[in-house]
Amino acid sequence: MSWMVTGGAGYIGAHVVRAFQAKGIDVVVLDDLSSGRRGFVTDGVDFVHGSILDGALLESVFARHDVRGVVHLAGFKYAGVSVQRPLHTYQQNVTGTATLLAAMEAAKVARIVFSSSAAVYGTPDVDLVTEETAKHPQSPYGESKLIGEWLLADQAVATGLAHTSLRYFNVVGSGTPEIFDPSPHNLFPLVFDALLDGRTPKVYGDDYATPDGTCVRDYIHVADLAAAHVVAAERLEAGEPVAPVYNLGSGDGVSVAEIMSAVAAVTGIDFAPENAPRRAGDPARIVASGELAARDLDWRMRHSLEDMVRSAWEARRAAG
Structure with a gap:
């Protein structure tokens, strides 16, 4: 019996797969490699090249691998x-999730951990975001993630789906030098690429109402996230209670200027x-409380800012 990780060849997904392996849990990866990398998937992990939009493929994977739950990234x-x-x-995000849920229902796979996003909050007007903070997504991406949460909740009412x-x-950061963040849009890759190219990294705005004038964000290490x-997944499988949503936040913030100094x-x-x-x-500050996740998911910040920067830098340099 296995857990299926959709998007398991991506930067975050590959770390999640390794975290499952570390606990001795069998995993099968489904990824269309539109942004993931086959080389991120460790040897010995079953890999299926395909899309969550392919319902027939999903059902065949569920049957062949006796899938008992899904982590949907x-x-x-x-x-x-x-x-x-x-x-x-x-x-990709709404139709894909609906197709996945339909295939799960057909195959009687009744557990799912869903990758949502802080983007559901938009620009919050509170110093510390909680799960109850108003949701005002400001992009189709944020909207699609909120709809994904709704789909899970509705399917739970209809079929008893266990979800969070x-x-x-x-x-x-990186949990292993073999996996780096290749995103062309995220801060760390942008800064590292600029330095490796001999360019000067940019700070967008230094006059915000923050201690040093630069934006404050909530940075978390990918290995902590994966854990x-x-x-x-273990709580869902054991039938233990879980909340419908959790913020994986630090409860504190780091400014862009502090990131630059650490780099x-x-x-x-x-x-x-x-x-x-x-x-x-760009809001001045977005920082979230992780108290609920700390209570239920053993969530805590196991890595310092220096750990985050150093591990990310080592992985980026190893990638060449």
Whole structure:
């Protein structure tokens, strides 16, 4: 019997797969490799190249691998790009999730851990986001993730589906040098690529109402995130109570300027970031409480900011 990880060849998904392996839980990966990398999947893990939009394929995977639960990470994750590609975003994230849930129902697979996002909150007007903070997504991506949560909740009423959704904030770092974040949109890859190319990293806005004037965000280490998925899956399988949603947040924040200082210290590259104009829609601060996840999912920040930067830098350099 196995758990299926959709999107398991991606940066986050590959770490989740390794976390399951570390607990001795068999895993099968389904990924269309649109953004994932086959090389991120460890030897010995069953890999299926395919899409969550292919219901027949999903049902065959469930049958062949005796799947007992799903961790659903597959989807289109670029919030900014989703504004230009809303139909693609909804197809991948909403239609894809509905297709997956239909295949699960047909195969009597009744447990799912869903990869949601802080994007469901939009620009919150509170210092510390909780699961009850109002949801005002500001992109098709954020909207699609909120709809995904609704689909799970509705399917639970209809079929008894056991589920929980994990809302991520800024996921960084690496649990192994073999896996790096290849995103062309995330802060760490942008800064590292600039330094490796001999360019100066940019800070977008230094006049926010924050201690140093730069945006404050909630950064969490990808290995900590992965571990929470395993605990969530184990609780679902054991029939233990779980909340419908959890914020995986630090309860604290790190500014962009602090990130830049940490990068300079870890890499040994002395640089002063270039100040650029603010980007439209960037809130001054987004930080979430992880108290509920700490209570139920053994969630805690096991890695410091230096750990996050160092592990991410080592993985990026190993990638060449």
